[in-house]
Amino acid sequence: MKFENLTLTGAAAAIRSGEISPVEYVRALLSHIEDREPEIRAWVTLDADRALEEAKACETEAKAGRFRGALHGVPVGIKDIFYTAGLRTTAGSRFLQDFVPGKDAASVTQLKKAGAIVLGKTVTTEFASFDPGPTRNPANPGHTPGGSSSGSAAAVGACMIPAATGTQTVGSIGRPAAYCGVVGFMPTQSRVSRKGVFPVSWSLDHIGGLCRSVADAKLMLEALSGVPVPAADRSGPLRVGVVRGFFSENATPEIHDLHEAFLKTLAGPDLLLEEAPLPQIFEVQAAILAILLKTEVASAHTEFYRENSALYSKKLRGLVETGMLVGAQDYLRALRLRKAYQKEMTRLFERFDILLSPGAKDTAPEGLGYTGDPGFSGPWALADFPTLTLPAGKASNGLPVGIQISAAPMNDGMMFHAGDLISRRRL
Amino acid sequence: MKNALMAKAKELFDETRAGELEADVEKTAAELMALHNFPLTIDDEI
Numbered sequence: 001m002k003f004e005n006l007t008l009t010g011a012a013a014a015i016r017s018g019e020i021s022p023v024e025y026v027r028a029l030l031s032h033i034e035d036r037e038p039e040i041r042a043w044v045t046l047d048a049d050r051a052l053e054e055a056k057a058c059e060t061e062a063k064a065g066r067f068r069g070a071l072h073g074v075p076v077g078i079k080d081i082f083y084t085a086g087l088r089t090t091a092g093s094r095f096l097q098d099f100v101p102g103k104d105a106a107s108v109t110q111l112k113k114a115g116a117i118v119l120g121k122t123v124t125t126e127f128a129s130f131d132p133g134p135t136r137n138p139a140n141p142g143h144t145p146g147g148s149s150s151g152s153a154a155a156v157g158a159c160m161i162p163a164a165t166g167t168q169t170v171g172s173i174g175r176p177a178a179y180c181g182v183v184g185f186m187p188t189q190s191r192v193s194r195k196g197v198f199p200v201s202w203s204l205d206h207i208g209g210l211c212r213s214v215a216d217a218k219l220m221l222e223a224l225s226g227v228p229v230p231a232a233d234r235s236g237p238l239r240v241g242v243v244r245g246f247f248s249e250n251a252t253p254e255i256h257d258l259h260e261a262f263l264k265t266l267a268g269p270d271l272l273l274e275e276a277p278l279p280q281i282f283e284v285q286a287a288i289l290a291i292l293l294k295t296e297v298a299s300a301h302t303e304f305y306r307e308n309s310a311l312y313s314k315k316l317r318g319l320v321e322t323g324m325l326v327g328a329q330d331y332l333r334a335l336r337l338r339k340a341y342q343k344e345m346t347r348l349f350e351r352f353d354i355l356l357s358p359g360a361k362d363t364a365p366e367g368l369g370y371t372g373d374p375g376f377s378g379p380w381a382l383a384d385f386p387t388l389t390l391p392a393g394k395a396s397n398g399l400p401v402g403i404q405i406s407a408a409p410m411n412d413g414m415m416f417h418a419g420d421l422i423s424r425r426r427l
Numbered sequence: 428m429k430n431a432l433m434a435k436a437k438e439l440f441d442e443t444r445a446g447e448l449e450a451d452v453e454k455t456a457a458e459l460m461a462l463h464n465f466p467l468t469i470d471d472e473i
Contacts, residue, residue, distance in 0.1 A: 287461035322451045325432045333462050
């Protein structure tokens with residue numbers, strides 16, 4: 001058995017049945033990481049000794065028929081903006097290189113309660129913003145893996161870990177998932193606690209993850225939140241709203257054509273595809289998002305910036321400083337418009353069960369200086385629509401492309417149901 | 428809008444830094460203009 005190819009659900013089941021040992025599994029992943037990490041650079045910190053100790057404890061418990069939870073003995077990666085007790089958390093920042101939190105983020109506590117083993121911390125862009133880390137795309141190391149959950153996506157894509165946490169404020173899960181050819185999920189914001197995660201923008205931040213199947217995404221979300229995801233309340237064919245407009249106009253010609261070809265493979269009696277017209281307010285979604293983002297980033301960084309402004313990278317510093325220029329009236333107008341946007345966008349679910357859009361406007365850009373355009377993910381983060389990104393083939397340059405499945409707020413179960421249907425159709 | 432933001436940038440930072448931020452300020456001004464040009468009334472929210 002090739003341990004590194006196990007999915008999250010596969011590994012959890014194999015440990016529970018006694019087919020594999022958590023210790024052997026952790027050792028195998030560490031060995032695979034040793035092989036791939038010099039090229040991919042997905043990890044900031046590996047916690048090998050503690051992970052092996054935990055694996056031994058899990059093994060003893062499993063032999064005695066005791067299981068901590070659904071992820072008993074399964075290693076996971078944690079994006080380096082989540083607090084991890086006793087394990088350094090740099091947030092990709094120069095001035096937090098030695099910061100060791102005294103507590104876990106609430107979602108990390110939940111993962112541990114489910115029996116997951118923290119194997120280490122994965123690379124994030126600086127404070128989950130736009131300044132890239134050193135991580136390379138496992139599909140082609142000459143290209144960015146996307147950001148900000150760069151290390152999580154690359155580690156999952158390179159089979160170093162079956163799943164890792166991620167966060168999305170604009171496009172930080174969906175874009176790297178699409179670029180690296182893995183599954184990414186951004187649940188409804190209130191499903192997973194943000195306590196103990198460095199904020200980028202309080203109103204927009206979502207906690208989610210990266211993994212290799214739809215079932216893995218559901219399992220990971222349930223572990224992160226500590227509660228089951230209610231099943232989709234729907235029988236009969238799924239009404240699929242195909243979102244074009246902005247997405248068709250901004251996708252590269254190849255992505256547009258690949259997406260249209262993908263849609264043709266989906267149509268059938270169980271998936272009824274129809275174009276979903278975007279409301280007029282969609283035209284200002286990027287501006288609403290940008291004003292909320294920069295104003296909240298500026299507020300979140302008030303103390304850090306005062307002490308360390310010279311240690312910020314260029315893009316984040318510019319974001320903080322322009323955010324400092326936005327007045328309260330303008331910020332409130334952006335908040336009010338966001339509410340109107342959410343209301344108008346949610347009306348689409350009177351006609352559709354899910355919305356389908358391309359995962360990103362292009363494939364992963366060449367080089368490591370730019371993590372790519374998050375513009376295709378931002379509309380869903382702003383709407384707070386739970387969104388699942390799935391691999392959808394490869395472009396002519398050999399790089400992965402993805403699709404996004406978005407559902408109504410709190411209807412994360414529908415997102416998984418649709419993801420499952422679409423994945424099965426593609427097999 | 429851009430002039431008002433640039434004036435605030437000069438006040439908060441120094442002239443050199445404000446100059447370096449000009450492209451970001453210009454983008455922010457365009458975003459704010461887009462928000463102000465989109466109709467929004469309190470009636471819609473009550």
